[in-house]
Amino acid sequence: MDCSRWRFEVTSYANGARLNLQPGLRIRAGPVPGPWYGRAMSTPLLLLLTVVRILSEPPVVAEGEAETASPPNIVIVLADDLGMGDLGCLNDDARTSTPNLDRIARQGVRFTDAHSPSAVCSPTRYGILTGRYCWRSALKRGVLWTDDPLLIESDRPTIASELRARGYHTAFVGKWHLGLGATGKTDWTGPLDAGPHTVGFDQSIGIPSSLDIPPYCWFRDGRGDPSPTLTIEGSEHRRADGGGFWRAGPIAEGFVHEEVLPRSFDESVAIIQDQAIHRSDQPLFLQLCLSAPHTPWLPQERWQGTSGAGHYGDFVNQIDAGIGRLLTALEESGLASDTIFIFTSDNGSHWPAADVARWNHAANLNWRGQKADIHEGGHRVPLLIQWPARLAPGATIEQTVCLTDLYATSIAAAAEDHPTPFQGGEDSVDLLPLLLEDDPSSLKGRAGVVHHSLDGMFAIRVGDWKLIEGLGSGGFTEPKRRGPADGGPAVQLYDLASDPEETHDLAAERPDKVASLQAALDRIRASGRSVVR
DSSP: OOGGGOEEEEEEETTEEEEEEETTEEEEEOOEEOSSTTOEEOHHHHHHHHHHHHHTSOOOOOTTSOOOOOOOEEEEEEESSOOGGGSTTTOTTOSSOOHHHHHHHHHSEEEEEEEOSSSSHHHHHHHHHHSSOGGGSSOOSSOOOTTSOOSSOTTOOOHHHHHHHTTOEEEEEEEOOSOOOSSSSOOTTSOOSSSGGGTTOSEEEEESSOTTSSOBOOEETTEESSOOOEEEOOOOOOGGGTOOOOOOEEEOTTOOGGGHHHHHHHHHHHHHHHHHHHOTTSOEEEEEEOOOSSSSOOOOGGGTTSSSSHHHHHHHHHHHHHHHHHHHHHHHTTOSTTEEEEEEESSOOOOOHHHHHHHTOOTTTTOSSOTTOSSHHHHEEEEEEEOTTTOOTTEEEOSOEETTHHHHHHHHHHTSSSOOOOOOOTTOOOOHHHHHHOOGGGGGGBSOEEEEOTTOOEEEEETTEEEESSSSOSSSSSOSSOOOOTTOOSSEEEETTTOTTOOSOOTTTOHHHHHHHHHHHHHHHHHSOSBOO
């Protein structure tokens, strides 16, 4: 390669060095962990390897020659039981502090009408990875237990498998909760029958499910790391005071509940840094599924007392600090500009009225209900997207979207210059036109957004109208289920434009609207898809 066209500039920093190569390329180098957790590489060696890598690559394309843009990196961070009201950018009265998430909102796009496909954990994770409502799968209500079979069907494409087929390095970190045992009880002493490694992820490190469900252990690339060979007693449940609660069961030696959240960020930062050094010519897809602020609320000591919402709020603050670490890692690795960074939550906050009153903190804003419920508080979630190279900063999107849309959107972004057909995603809309061109026309292909509660209650949203197929919350909030009044309708109907808090049931007054929405819901369930492409 003729290097006469390049100008080299090396600038030293306290935490690394920056190498500028002109024209058109800047690489940030610093002490970067290698492929093993906690192992570091010195700055001089890192810088040398980077220079060698660059000089071994083909020359840059000359002006006027055809050039194909590289696909963007894609990072999806999924919080666990985080409400819209926990973010300062969505709640001026939040008793939490989220400067890093607020920065994403300022520099990117915030959604005000985004919904998880379910009001609880496992179904939402299925929906994000497959672009398909989970109630179409074997799981019709509730969540999985650790030893349940893998929920994702063996022939079902996922974001990870589709992106890997398009040249991405795919990585999973954190809470899985989609099943690890292919049949019955999981054997932790040998290779796991199923998990992230069988649905398209090149590398994975995570925990089986929530921090209140045994076994308590890490797995890495399809093996226990280490296996859960010990036993832990169940902890006392002291929700009001932020104390931890977990069930008795197997635990791995050295596993510490309080260390799961920070280690999840550690592992993610290491993956980002490793990508910049060892796979700089390959795009990255990273899915980080946090274990927080789901119970047990276990903020590290340095975060305790930093919020006005007890240990729950402290946990939220700790999450935000971890998000800051991810953003810094992307920036220092030179990946930030062309990375689509997505932050959202798997459902609303588990934050009943008693918590709102005690802490004066509306974790779910003024939406009715909470996690597990069919009302808005159960499934209306924060959604922030940042893409510095392409997205104008500071936009607010009010259109109704669903987290299943991340499937089609991610695949479209990966193949924007050369669109290719993809399988699956029956309930997924490509949001790129809305994000990049403020064009909502792609949403017209959706017959409606379907909501689903903990106990399997359905609802459908079309425009401003929401029909709930049942009475009660269908989740945690009482009454969970109730029968109709004599001669009254057995459904709920709300006009969210005039009644966003779902206080005035119009089912008896608008039987015509009930009938049309019920027919739309029935068609979606019968047809096998809600989106026509």
